Amino acid sequence: xxxxxxxxxxxxxxxxxxxxxxxxxxxxxRGFDMFWIIGGxxxxxxxxxxxxxxxxxxxxxxxxxxxxxGFTFYDxxxxxxxxxxxxSTPFSIGKALxxxxxxxxxxxxxxxxxxxxxxxxxxxxxxxxxxxxxxxRFMSVLGRIGITYVFANILFLYVKETLLIYWFAxxxxxxxxxxxxxxxPGFSMGDLSMEGNFASYIDRNVLPGKLSRGIHDTVGxxxxxxxxxxxxxxxxxxxxxxxxxxxHAKKALYMALSGLIAIIIAQAWNLDFPINKNLWSSSxxxxxxxxxxxxxxVFYYVIDVLKYNRWTLFFQVIGMNSILIYISNKxxxxxxxxxxxxxxxxxxxxxxxxxxxIAVAIVIIKWVFLKFLYNKKVFLRV
Numbered sequence: 309x310x311x312x313x314x315x316x317x318x319x320x321x322x323x324x325x326x327x328x329x330x331x332x333x334x335x336x337x338r339g340f341d342m343f344w345i346i347g348g349x350x351x352x353x354x355x356x357x358x359x360x361x362x363x364x365x366x367x368x369x370x371x372x373x374x375x376x377x378g379f380t381f382y383d384x385x386x387x388x389x390x391x392x393x394x395x396s397t398p399f400s401i402g403k404a405l406x407x408x409x410x411x412x413x414x415x416x417x418x419x420x421x422x423x424x425x426x427x428x429x430x431x432x433x434x435x436x437x438x439x440x441x442x443x444x445r446f447m448s449v450l451g452r453i454g455i456t457y458v459f460a461n462i463l464f465l466y467v468k469e470t471l472l473i474y475w476f477a478x479x480x481x482x483x484x485x486x487x488x489x490x491x492x493p494g495f496s497m498g499d500l501s502m503e504g505n506f507a508s509y510i511d512r513n514v515l516p517g518k519l520s521r522g523i524h525d526t527v528g529x530x531x532x533x534x535x536x537x538x539x540x541x542x543x544x545x546x547x548x549x550x551x552x553x554x555x556h557a558k559k560a561l562y563m564a565l566s567g568l569i570a571i572i573i574a575q576a577w578n579l580d581f582p583i584n585k586n587l588w589s590s591s592x593x594x595x596x597x598x599x600x601x602x603x604x605x606v607f608y609y610v611i612d613v614l615k616y617n618r619w620t621l622f623f624q625v626i627g628m629n630s631i632l633i634y635i636s637n638k639x640x641x642x643x644x645x646x647x648x649x650x651x652x653x654x655x656x657x658x659x660x661x662x663x664x665x666i667a668v669a670i671v672i673i674k675w676v677f678l679k680f681l682y683n684k685k686v687f688l689r690v
Contacts, residue, residue, distance in 0.1 A: 331549070333607040334395055336620040339627030340607075341388050344371065346626065346633050347671035349382070354667040358660055376502060377582040379595060386449060386585075387538045387596035388603065389630070390456050394542020395604070397464055398550055411465050418461045425454030428631075432638050444517040445525070450631070452527045452535055459532075460539035469547055476540045480590035483534045484581050487589075500582065500589075507531045507587055524586065531588040541597040545604065560609035567601030570594050625675060625682045632688035633678060646670045 349371045356368035370381040404414050429448030463475055487506050488498045495504030502508060503523055507530040512523060519525035549559060574583060574594035583591045611617045626633065636642075646669035647654065653669070654662040681687070 331395075331399070331608070331612060332617055332620060332624070333604065333611040334392060335627040336611055336617075336623045337604055337607045337627070338389065338392050338630055339623030339625065341385055341392070342626050342630045342633065343623065343671075344382070344385055346637075346674050347667065351664075351667045351671065354664050358664060373585060376586060377584050379583045379585070379592070383585045383592075384596055384599050386452075387535070387593070388600045390453060390535065390538040391542040391545075391597065391600040392604070393453065393457055394460055394539040394544075395546040395549070397461055397539075397543045398546035401461065401464065402550070415462065415465060418458055418465075422454040422458035425457065425631075426451045428635060429454070432635060435638070441516050442518065445520060446515055446517050447511075447519075447525050447527050447529060449527055450634075452532060455532045456536045456539040459536045460543055463536075463540065464543050472540055472544050472547075476537050476544065479537045479540070480534055480593055483531075484577075484590045487587070488581070500584070500587065502586070505587060526586055534588050534590055534593045537590075537593045538597060538600070541593075541600070545601065549608075556613045557609065560605045560613060563601050563605035563608070567598040567605060570598030570601065572598075574598060622675070625678045629678050629681055629687055632681075633674060636674075636677075642670050642674060646673050649673065 352364070352371055353368050356364040372380060373382055374380060401414055405411075426448075429450030429452075430444070430446065432450060433445045433448050434443075463472060467475060487500065490506040491497055491499040492504050492506060492509035495501070499505060502521070507528060508524040510530040511519060511525055511528040515525065515529055519528070545563065548563075554562070571594070574591045577591035577594060581589050581591050583589060583595050585592055611620060643666070646666055650665060650669040654665045657665050
């Protein structure tokens with residue numbers, strides 16, 4: 309390891325055993341995050357149909373994306389995943405450096421992982437069918453995870469830890485200023501409509517193939533700039549957790565307070581740069597970073613500090629194979645599988661509750677599948 313590498317990570321040897329082991333709260337929260345993707349969302353939508361009262365209807369609406377401006381709980385799922393990937397970086401890369409791997413070796417591994425995620429995203433969007441380039445959608449959820457992972461990890465490897473917060477702020481401010489003082493041709497400066505914003509204009513002219521909405525892609529190329537901020541925020545959080553001081557309980561408290569401050573900043577920024585997942589606006593980053601910090605602080609305090617962890621297995625099983633279960637939705641007909649095993653139960657309950665039986669069955673089938681892999685210690689390592 310280089311002298312710089314030793315200097316940057318020498319404090320790793322001083323960590324308490326508390327943070328040397330894998331953070332249970334990290335895997336649990338990742339599993340909680342993915343639960344809504346693998347069936348929790350549909351379960352709530354089903355309950356809102358069966359019991360159309362104000363509670364279930366409003367809950368159901370929170371599991372739908374706004375078409376343009378606005379924010380719901382469902383908008384948090386993707387950036388929370390990116391944030392949690394960032395939290396794990398100081399642990400995984402720090403360990404690799406302590407094990408004697410060079411920064412060059414780690415960089416090559418980071419680039420490889422980013423490329424694999426991007427390619428998996430291509431397959432997820434387009435299947436394994438050979439198509440003309442014009443019919444291929446190149447940008448994807450997994451692609452964004454790969455891109456943000458690569459750039460955030462490069463910054464972590466080669467930038468001083470104390471400067472990462474400035475990179476985070478710079479990415480958000482620069483992106484805001486670009487969109488504020490530019491627009492697509494024919495639109496007024498600072499236009500943030502789907503047709504008129506500069507980010508979508510760049511994507512229309514740079515990206516090959518098709519965009520998810522024709523004139524705009526919901527996970528475009530240009531707005532990866534602020535999305536890197538979500539990963540950087542996670543990395544900064546992971547670095548903070550590795551510090552010997554303050555106490556673990558105070559770390560949870562300070563993370564929660566930081567989350568609240570970020571949300572306040574997001575609401576203020578929203579007045580000039582609306583919270584918008586499609587644009588991945590800077591206010592959206594602050595909103596999701598704030599909520600990510602709040603959620604992680606709660607999970608960290610309950611699970612890793614207070615040690616109330618008997619309930620975590622359900623989410624751990626999901627979190628340990630999150631990429632695999634996400635990709636499986638493209639290649640496995642889980643609805644057909646659930647009906648094959650639970651058709652009798654669906655018939656037993658009859659209408660209208662049969663739809664609820666299948667919604668629950670899909671979650672059960674997916675979880676049992678993941679539990680089997682978990683028991684066999686089979687995990688998709690990208």
